[in-house]
Amino acid sequence: MTQRFSTMTRHLGSSAVRDILKVTQGKDILSLAGGLPAEAFFPVAAIREAYDRALSGGGTALQYGLTEGFLPLRERLCEQMAADGCRVQPDEMLMTTGSQQSIDLIARIFLDPEDVILVEAPTYLSALQVFQSYQAVPVAVETDEHGMLPDDLEAKLLRHHPKFVYVIPTFSNPGGNVWSLERRNAVVELCRKHGVLIFEDDPYGKVKFNPDVNFPSLYSIDQQYGDNGNVIYTSTFSKTVAPGVRSGWVMADASIIRMAAKAKQASDLHSSLIDQRALHELLGFFDLQGHIRTVSAEYYARMVKMTSLMQDRKWEGVSWIEPQGGMFLWVQMPEHVKADVLLQHAVREGVAFVPGQVFYSDGSGYNRMRVNFTHTDPHLLPEAIERMDRAFRSYAAAAVSV
Amino acid sequence: MTQRFSTMTRHLGSSAVRDILKVTQGKDILSLAGGLPAEAFFPVAAIREAYDRALSGGGTALQYGLTEGFLPLRERLCEQMAADGCRVQPDEMLMTTGSQQSIDLIARIFLDPEDVILVEAPTYLSALQVFQSYQAVPVAVETDEHGMLPDDLEAKLLRHHPKFVYVIPTFSNPGGNVWSLERRNAVVELCRKHGVLIFEDDPYGKVKFNPDVNFPSLYSIDQQYGDNGNVIYTSTFSKTVAPGVRSGWVMADASIIRMAAKAKQASDLHSSLIDQRALHELLGFFDLQGHIRTVSAEYYARMVKMTSLMQDRKWEGVSWIEPQGGMFLWVQMPEHVKADVLLQHAVREGVAFVPGQVFYSDGSGYNRMRVNFTHTDPHLLPEAIERMDRAFRSYAAAAVSV
Structure with missing residues (x-):
């Protein structure tokens, strides 16, 4: 049966990030695509205590x-x-x-x-x-x-x-x-x-x-x-x-x-x-301000580790501005690179990011990508960047062979 | 500054129940208007335990x-x-x-x-x-x-x-x-x-x-x-x-x-x-089915208490069908009674209900009211019905004097 959905449903996009996560499900993928905070730093004990207090009344x-x-x-x-x-x-x-x-x-x-x-x-x-x-x-x-x-x-x-x-x-x-x-x-x-x-x-x-x-x-x-x-x-x-x-x-x-x-x-x-x-x-x-300082310091360390790993690779024409906060690195690539195609290579190599185009209302940003540095465990970052490196090389090889 | 709200906001009604509750705030009102379950029967200890378990992982x-x-x-x-x-x-x-x-x-x-x-x-x-x-x-x-x-x-x-x-x-x-x-x-x-x-x-x-x-x-x-x-x-x-x-x-x-x-x-x-x-x-x-049986039995007892108190008053032309479940009594009144006007008398006497008209898309139901029997403490029910009685009498007196 064909459903008679409202006009709005024709404009209800699916989240590109969630679509990417779906493709990667069940595979050995290091995802830099999501916007997830680091679970290891959630103040679980304090939150558990807070719920207990809230329900004690x-x-x-x-x-x-x-x-x-x-x-x-x-x-x-x-x-x-x-x-x-x-x-x-x-x-x-x-x-x-x-x-x-x-x-x-x-x-x-x-x-x-x-x-x-x-x-x-x-x-x-x-x-x-x-x-x-x-x-x-x-x-x-x-x-x-x-x-x-x-x-x-x-x-x-x-x-x-x-x-x-x-x-x-x-x-x-x-x-x-x-x-x-x-x-x-x-x-x-x-x-x-x-x-x-x-x-x-x-x-x-x-x-x-x-x-x-x-x-x-x-x-x-x-x-x-x-x-x-x-x-x-x-x-x-x-x-x-x-x-x-x-x-x-x-x-x-x-x-x-x-x-x-x-x-x-x-x-x-x-x-x-x-x-x-x-x-x-x-x-x-709970000392939330202190907690935020701790988490922010950890995110800073992860961002520095990731950008230095990326710098070591010397990807040609790839650059970024070092963020002063937040969760994302916004990466500029050479004009000939199509991030959505690169993503297919990346997923094959076991790493994911969000292609830049989805963040523009006019379809530009095709040669950019958003990379999250807060969620992936820091000891996995070298492997993630290694996989990105293989994706860049596989992308370049495919581009040449066309 | 006049806000340029969307067309939808012109169709965003406020809840009649919440409006009634606002009027009654701070006053000594026994409200039979809401659709609230009985707090005394919430399984608080079990819920507290459940949150604790959920957060233990x-x-x-x-x-x-x-x-x-x-x-x-x-x-x-x-x-x-x-x-x-x-x-x-x-x-x-x-x-x-x-x-x-x-x-x-x-x-x-x-x-x-x-x-x-x-x-x-x-x-x-x-x-x-x-x-x-x-x-x-x-x-x-x-x-x-x-x-x-x-x-x-x-x-x-x-x-x-x-x-x-x-x-x-x-x-x-x-x-x-x-x-x-x-x-x-x-x-x-x-x-x-x-x-x-x-x-x-x-x-x-x-x-x-x-x-x-x-x-x-x-x-x-x-x-x-x-x-x-x-x-x-x-x-x-x-x-x-x-x-x-x-x-x-x-x-x-x-x-x-x-x-x-x-x-x-x-x-x-x-x-x-x-x-x-x-x-x-x-x-x-948690034995939710057993809990639901307990709560339902209590609600039944409250409903029976309320309806028998109402019956004792012998309000002329006022009737209802005894519900087999749920939380509400739907009361039919004589054709000449306007429930929204009766409500004003009721609030003055210290009791509230929801006038029937708001439950119809065409404005009918003006001589009906919805009465909740689950939320008010049973020992307060005689007082609530006494106040309703005074409201009926005050309404009738006002109608005669017009």
């Missing part, structure tokens, strides 16, 4: 909860955000089950078919897919390693009057780069000038290799203007605690949060109260 | 998981469903964060603006709201206490060629009634004949007052036809374990499950792996 933790989220958790998060220079009240915050839900809810309350949104090039693949599932049209703003180019942004704000500008200014996915303060200020100012919202996605901001450097969020910069916020900010505990706690949050003007809560109520009523209470307990007794 | 429980859900949990659920006469494979099952998400995902993959769906009259308020948020048009099929009327169903299948027929055949919300076997067979047959899917919502099926009576699901009846399933079935652990575990599931033809999983991936990647693993542990060591 009787049945209340197991009842239906507020759509907006567990109030004591929101209050605590507001305090934490204040330490990052963001003034936010609990009614300007919505708990979600992670960044993916935050993105989906914001898309849901803002996007109609044909609506334009502006994005970086490259940008987060799954966000692009969500926006496209609502039949919105992502338009790429010219972007360099310091962020969006203000001139092009302004031209496109004027031309398209987009619903919002979606950005990952700190350790972006896949680029791994950090926007300069100048660009942050310029983008906030331009969007205010033209009355267009900014949607700031910040899953990696805490995972920084130099703990003493601070990158102010666009949300905090926007607050210097003093009136209602023009930035919707989302972050998650997936990279700082663990993905399994399925907890993220959105901060925005209260009118936006109210509407997003309505959409969340229709989507799933509310996030797991057990998970939220456990997280609240965890933030009470 | 190290970091794997905290990593990203499959969108479709934790496979061992799906396998166990398939076995349980087999005991209820449903043949289902893990690839025909999707774990969700509860019925609300199941309904949203099915709506998302099937409904375009102007699509018609057929529903019972009355039907589940929040489902109606989700369908309407996708700008679908719910059309009510004539319904009596035995289920949808086949003739009217067939006429409307022919006239509207709806995307699906949404039904709650067992202890419906708000009706509390059970479809007869004859009607179940007829509806399954008619929908097959006209190639229209059935969407069967079964959150309360296990909460039955006579444990020896079985009501076959439409899903199981449909399987007697032997080929691809024509029924999408959803249920939840919210009423049998606790809402806090945020776990439900959808069963359907694999092609539908694949598409629903794509939609779930865009919505929230996957459900909490911790919650799913804990649930899997719980089903392994």
Whole structure:
């Protein structure tokens, strides 16, 4: 029987990363494709303790909860955000089950078919897919390693009057780069000038290799203007605690949060109260900031090990900018290299990555790849890079023989 | 600043129940409005043990998981469903964060603006709201206490060629009634004949007052036809374990499950792996069937207590059919009574219910109310009914004085 699916389903892409993982299943593959944090560093004992505490208070933790989220958790998060220079009240915050839900809810309350949104090039693949599932049209703003180019942004704000500008200014996915303060200020100012919202996605901001450097969020910069916020900010505990706690949050003007809560109520009523209470307990007794420093230092070590292994191979025309945080290395290859074809060679050799093209709304980036350095065990990295080396050679040989 | 929200937001209703609860907040109100299970009966110790076991295995429980859900949990659920006469494979099952998400995902993959769906009259308020948020048009099929009327169903299948027929055949919300076997067979047959899917919502099926009576699901009846399933079935652990575990599931033809999983991936990647693993542990060591029998017996006792208190009042023209399970009493009042006005009197007297109108897609049901008997502590029931009595009298006095 042919199903009469909705129009939206024609725009529901499958995740390229998950497709790659499916191909590799059951095979001896070292995957650098996923965006997974290192399991060995999950604070399992503390999380176990936190759940036990959350469930020690009787049945209340197991009842239906507020759509907006567990109030004591929101209050605590507001305090934490204040330490990052963001003034936010609990009614300007919505708990979600992670960044993916935050993105989906914001898309849901803002996007109609044909609506334009502006994005970086490259940008987060799954966000692009969500926006496209609502039949919105992502338009790429010219972007360099310091962020969006203000001139092009302004031209496109004027031309398209987009619903919002979606950005990952700190350790972006896949680029791994950090926007300069100048660009942050310029983008906030331009969007205010033209009355267009900014949607700031910040899953990696805490995972920084130099703990003493601070990158102010666009949300905090926007607050210097003093009136209602023009930035919707989302972050998650997936990279700082663990993905399994399925907890993220959105901060925005209260009118936006109210509407997003309505959409969340229709989507799933509310996030797991057990998970939220456990997280609240965890933030009470666990040194999360210290934990994040430990994890970030380990990720830095893994990134350095990987890039030095890659450097040793002296792949011709292959380069990257060393990231200052986050989870990804964004690799530039010579113009003649097609990353999707290279991937087929790589999978045969037992290694996987994500071809760059999927991170662009316009199909460019074919000669780039995203490589994750956080998940693969460091002692396996030499073997992974050895396999990448064989893939490059096999690709070159096949190209010559055509 | 006026937000440029999407068209969908104009169709995002707020939950009438939550609106009522907001009005009553901070006041001494005995609420019979919600659909909450009794907290005192949550198996807290077992759930605590289950989370502890789930988190004893190290970091794997905290990593990203499959969108479709934790496979061992799906396998166990398939076995349980087999005991209820449903043949289902893990690839025909999707774990969700509860019925609300199941309904949203099915709506998302099937409904375009102007699509018609057929529903019972009355039907589940929040489902109606989700369908309407996708700008679908719910059309009510004539319904009596035995289920949808086949003739009217067939006429409307022919006239509207709806995307699906949404039904709650067992202890419906708000009706509390059970479809007869004859009607179940007829509806399954008619929908097959006209190639229209059935969407069967079964959150309360296990909460039955006579444990020896079985009501076959439409899903199981449909399987007697032997080929691809024509029924999408959803249920939840919210009423049998606790809402806090945020776990439900959808069963359907694999092609539908694949598409629903794509939609779930865009919505929230996957459900909490911790919650799913804990649930899997719980089903392994906890006597859930025995627990459900205990809870159902308690709910039966509460229902009997409430209805006998109501009977003692001899409210003129007020009647109900005693439910065989579920959580609600569906009360018929005289034609001249407007339940929404009565509610204002009730709230002043310190008691709340849900006026019937909100459960209809066409605005009828104004002289009905839904009363929950599971959540209020039994020793408070006499006071609640006393307040209802005062509300009726105050309503009548106000009506006379007009």
